[in-house]
Amino acid sequence: MANRIMLNETSYHGSGAIQEIAGEAKAHGFQKAFVCTDPDLIKFGVAKKVTDVLDGAGLAYEIYSDIKANPTIENVQNGVSAFKKAEADYIVAIGGGSSMDTAKAIGIIIANPEFEDVRSLEGVAPTKKPCIPIIAVPTTAGTAAEVTINYVITDVEKKRKFVCVDPHDMPIVAVVDPDMMASMPKGLTASTGMDALTHAIEGYTTLAAWEMTDMFHIKAIEIISKSLRGAVAGEKEGRDGMALGQYIAGMGFSNVGLGIAHSMAHTLGAVYDTPHGVACAMMLPIVMEYNAECTGEKYKEIARVMGVEGVDSMSQEEYRRAAVEAVRKLSADVGIPAKLEALKEEDLTFLAESAYADACRPGNPRDTNVEDLKDLFRKLM
Numbered sequence: 001m002a003n004r005i006m007l008n009e010t011s012y013h014g015s016g017a018i019q020e021i022a023g024e025a026k027a028h029g030f031q032k033a034f035v036c037t038d039p040d041l042i043k044f045g046v047a048k049k050v051t052d053v054l055d056g057a058g059l060a061y062e063i064y065s066d067i068k069a070n071p072t073i074e075n076v077q078n079g080v081s082a083f084k085k086a087e088a089d090y091i092v093a094i095g096g097g098s099s100m101d102t103a104k105a106i107g108i109i110i111a112n113p114e115f116e117d118v119r120s121l122e123g124v125a126p127t128k129k130p131c132i133p134i135i136a137v138p139t140t141a142g143t144a145a146e147v148t149i150n151y152v153i154t155d156v157e158k159k160r161k162f163v164c165v166d167p168h169d170m171p172i173v174a175v176v177d178p179d180m181m182a183s184m185p186k187g188l189t190a191s192t193g194m195d196a197l198t199h200a201i202e203g204y205t206t207l208a209a210w211e212m213t214d215m216f217h218i219k220a221i222e223i224i225s226k227s228l229r230g231a232v233a234g235e236k237e238g239r240d241g242m243a244l245g246q247y248i249a250g251m252g253f254s255n256v257g258l259g260i261a262h263s264m265a266h267t268l269g270a271v272y273d274t275p276h277g278v279a280c281a282m283m284l285p286i287v288m289e290y291n292a293e294c295t296g297e298k299y300k301e302i303a304r305v306m307g308v309e310g311v312d313s314m315s316q317e318e319y320r321r322a323a324v325e326a327v328r329k330l331s332a333d334v335g336i337p338a339k340l341e342a343l344k345e346e347d348l349t350f351l352a353e354s355a356y357a358d359a360c361r362p363g364n365p366r367d368t369n370v371e372d373l374k375d376l377f378r379k380l381m
Helices: 017-027 039-043 046-056 073-086 097-111 184-204 211-232 238-256 262-270 274-294 298-305 314-335 345-357 370-378
Strands: 009-012 032-036 060-064 090-095 134-138 150-155 161-167 173-177
Touching: 009 017, 009 238, 017 046, 017 134, 017 173, 032 073, 032 097, 039 046, 039 134, 046 060, 046 090, 060 073, 073 097, 073 150, 090 097, 097 134, 097 150, 097 161, 150 262, 161 262, 173 238, 184 211, 184 238, 184 262, 184 274, 184 298, 184 314, 211 238, 211 298, 211 314, 262 274, 262 345, 262 370, 274 314, 274 370, 298 314, 345 370
Parallel strands: 009 173, 032 060, 032 090, 090 134, 134 173
Antiparallel strands: 150 161
16 A cells, blocks of 8 residues: 655745745736635734735735634635635635635635535545645644645534545645744643644554654654743744644644544534634543553653653553653643533533544544543543
8 A cells, every 4th residue: 555645835934934925926826815814813913914925025815804713614605705706816824723724625615616515525525626726824833734635614503523635625835934823822822732742643643654654743742742831931942843843743644644532622622612722632641541552652752752751661551651641741731621611411422423423533543432432521521
């Protein structure tokens, strides 16, 4: 079996990288941008940093900001209509996963109108054409949506999130500028950072993992574990590290998939509107304990790069426990709660069935079932 790696055509990294956007737009011959961003990024002047670059280069654009934190089918549908009216020919996505996921869905539907029913994109949709070209500019250090072939949309009517996996949705250019992330409040820095760590650990242990993605993931775990506390404290070095670490994690997991920590987090977000990174952070150590028996020696390397001393003298049980506790401590240190007060016993069956149906679940290293998932959710109560 051949292993596949897909990455951006081009990516820029470092302070001031957004200045490269104008040159890329001109080099591709683009005429008008459809700028996808969220209302808060407009309100606080973050999106303006990018539109100022477009203005300075004399590049035309229209802004679309009807995007929720957990983007909905309606957000996508409205965006498709707005894109057509704007007569744009490329997208500039500014934001976290919500803006980029919305942009991907819009771009796919514009290029593949036979998939205008957003629900038809769930799973691996057989689209025929690459989406409208996207230049992706992350403002959070977590989702790595700028370098993945995945996006997640919320079906409000059915109270569920669905994952879409499509090689045609990859942004052609990623601009990872840590200055664009400097305004993130502590809570958002913490939750998106733990999302990135979850990507790295689940990608490292997923069934499809192989040598090249292991290389990405173990390095991402190391960088994130060294950087997240400082990033939450507002230190530039920490923010720079998180900008890089989350991207490296995306380079890996986009190509091999995730596991049930994400399946369960998607479900919690759909039912309780729990922020995705918070849900991932709460589920990660619980799921790591559950999966431990199917991970070989990988938890030894996780513990090592997270700074645990003496792992080579530990038994398998000890280093597996040490890896889980290192994750749990990092999560607590950055202020993530360990319990979800909204969780109710009567919701467990629906939650577990939804998580079992999620596209991330088959990649989990340990076979699971609805009853196991109910028990895992119960640990958050």
